[in-house]
Amino acid sequence: MCDLHDQHEHEHGSAAGGHPSLSRRRVMQLLGAAGVTAAAMTAETDPAMAAAADETAADGADGAYKAPEGLADDSPAKKTALAWIGANSTRVTGLNAEIWENAELSLREWKSSLAQAEFLERAGFRVEFGTAGFPTAFTATYTQGSGGPAIGFSGEYDALPGLSQKKGVGHHDPQEYVHDPFAPGYGPGHGCGHSALGTAAAAAAAAVAQAAKKHQLPVTVKFFGSTAEETLIGKTYAVSKGVYDGLDAFLDWHPSTANATGWGTTTAMTAVTFTFLGVAGHGGTPLGNKSALDAAVMMATMSEFLREENLAPSGRLHWVINNGGDIPNVTPEIAEISYYVREGSPARVQVLLDKVIAVAEAAAKASQTKVSHRVTAACWNQLPAKAFAELLHENMRQIGPPEFTDDAHKLAKELQESLGLPAKGMHDTIGELTPPNPVFMGGGSTDVADISWNVPTVSMGAALAPIGTKMHTWSTAACAAAAPGQAAVLAAARYLAATALDLVTRPERLKAVKDEFTERTKGVEWKTALPAGYEPPMYEPPAWFLKKTGQKWPPENITWPPKRVVSQEKFASLGPELAPQK
Structure with a gap:
């Protein structure tokens, strides 16, 4: 699901206009904070909401927030990583296209997970499948030297049901149509762009590893191939099993309609x-x-x-x-x-x-x-990371927006016209970094949120879909592996790799990120929201997949086969028989 989609407009509040004359707390007092009063924000009554609150809009005499400069370093390692992405752009966009064609649903991403794992193996990573018991989840690790930070990247690759669409076509035209006389429908499709999401993250992880190797930078790079994000299952359970323990920082991105980051929260x-x-x-x-x-x-x-x-x-x-x-x-x-x-x-x-x-x-x-x-x-709701977002934003600004071709803008405008939207094309600038909206008005959710309470985490969006459109639509599927998506995947990989290398080469940047995390989580004890005894849903993998990944079925953490659901109810009584009329 990834419900986290349009970061520029609302999902993270990342580019929502600030309210400089009123603090978040004051606005909440006046408006009831959409049902969340200032009293409800205190650490005693709701620590998760209190930790996610932000007073930046009230900072300064005029209340105007200005993004800091001088955070990102134009280091030799960063140049190496960016050059590696450029030199391997065909491999990267090819991986995105391959996963897009697979269009596999949550918990059944057999071919897609293997494709990403093999990409990382070729980049020198050690891959282990079956993370937290999920057959299609894997952890890829690259270590250079010792004593360096551990940096994590978030990979996803599941598609959505019913969103099949032909690549690069500007009107609704499903690639897979279900010819059922009673229930016609469409096949699955990457209407949330996860084909690009996991690909860009894998490319960034590989680029950081190559830079660390060339410049002898001590670091551990970990890529987490996560299943079932669209159903918010993969990461929440994995966090509860300690999968992300030991990381110093975690970088996440999601396809969007804009190029932006921020430090808002989620639902x-x-x-x-x-x-x-x-x-x-x-x-x-x-x-x-x-x-x-x-x-x-x-x-x-x-x-x-x-x-x-x-x-x-x-x-x-x-x-x-x-x-x-x-x-x-x-x-x-x-x-x-x-x-x-x-x-x-x-x-x-x-x-x-x-x-x-x-x-x-x-x-x-x-x-x-x-x-x-x-x-x-x-x-949970996501824990903000202001210092992290400021560093990521400066890297995005220095690198620049995705390099959209004329074909990308043409497709975007065709889709916009098909959907009755203004034909504005793709978002080809970097959104300003502004404080989150002082009143939290809800929105999407993400299973990255649970990671954010355990590891300093940043999220950002890169424009893969046209301005004004939405995720979880066939129009996004049309773009994901066509010209707009191929530009977005390369840009996102650069943003992530550059930011990660600043954390490695400039320890003060990592310290600032970790210090904010420590301050925000004071008095908050993260505890999984999953119920006691929870067993995640799973599908039995095909035999070829188990053999290829070296796994056995079933994993130890589930009961298999699941308990059958069978009705034992009785017909309803209508009362005593009626006497015949005379």
Whole structure:
């Protein structure tokens, strides 16, 4: 999912206009902070929100924030890394195109994970598959010397269902169309650009390794190939298992509609699926049947009534019925409805989640069905890193925006016209670094957030999709491995590699990042939002993949096969038989 998408406009608040005349706390007092009052921001009541708060907008006599200069160093190591990316640009863009063509869904990225792992192996990394028990997750490590910092890079490669689109085509034209007479649809596609995301991060990690080798810089470079980001499963569970322990800094990026970074936060989120069990029967003789679909529809309808009085502007509540039956003349015996519950902190998510659970129980009672629920994912809000963002922004500014060709702008304008948007093309400047919006108004979520509470973490966006469009769309899939995406992947690799090498060659920059992290996390004890006894969902890999990666199935951390979900409910009673009329 990567829900973290348009960083320039809102997701990280990275380029949202500051409010120089009012501090964040004051605005929150005046407006209720979208349901998050200043009192709620104190470390005692909600430490996660307090740590994410920012007063930069009130700094200075005129309240105007100015991004510092002189942070990034034009070092020989950085020149080597950037030159390596340029010299290997065809390999990098080729990897992006290969993963785009694979378009594999979460937890099933068999070919895509292997492609990224092999790219890093050729760059001298040692690769281990099965990170945190996930078959398609891997950790790649390169070590030069001893005593240097450990720098981590975030790789993702999962596609989204239903977003298939032909590469470089400016109107909706799915590459894979499902010809089903009752349920036509589209195949999966990289509508969030993860083909480019993992590729750019892998290229950056490889470039840093090459620079460290040539200039004898002590460093450990770690690349984390993460599964199932679109369902926010891969990293949250891996963090709880200590996968990211020992890192000094972690660099993350995401395809966007702009080139920008910042130090805003994200929403915490819990993903939960409700299963209703009823009794099947012929639709022509429905008396006594118990429709699980009726229960799911009732739940969906009732949950909409939460919006006016129970859902603050900082929250989000969205759902999909992912199992509602197969044919109208069979009363659905099992139905499932999945929710994403988002808010500004894990504590606020829990309050809203409890209300959603109450709605499910009411729907089950009204429909005479049985309900259960399971949490499939849960993450925190992201911890900001101002010093880190300032360093990354200066590198972005020095390197410059992606080098978009005329073909890239042409495709972007065709897509914009197709979607009814102004034909502005691609975003070809570096966005200004500005403080986050003083009032947190919600937005997307990311499983990188849990990493950010354990390791100093920075995130940024590079323009892969046209101005005004959105992630999780076929239009993004059209761009991801076409001219716009190929320019973005090379630019993102340069931004990440340059920033990482500043941390290696300028210890004071790394110290500033770590000092801020220590200060922000004072009094905050990160604890996974996943429930006790949580087992992550998984699919059994094909035999060829297990053999290729040297893994055995099942991993020790899951029960296999999973427990079957089978209804044992009884027909509903209609009461005593009616006496015949006389």
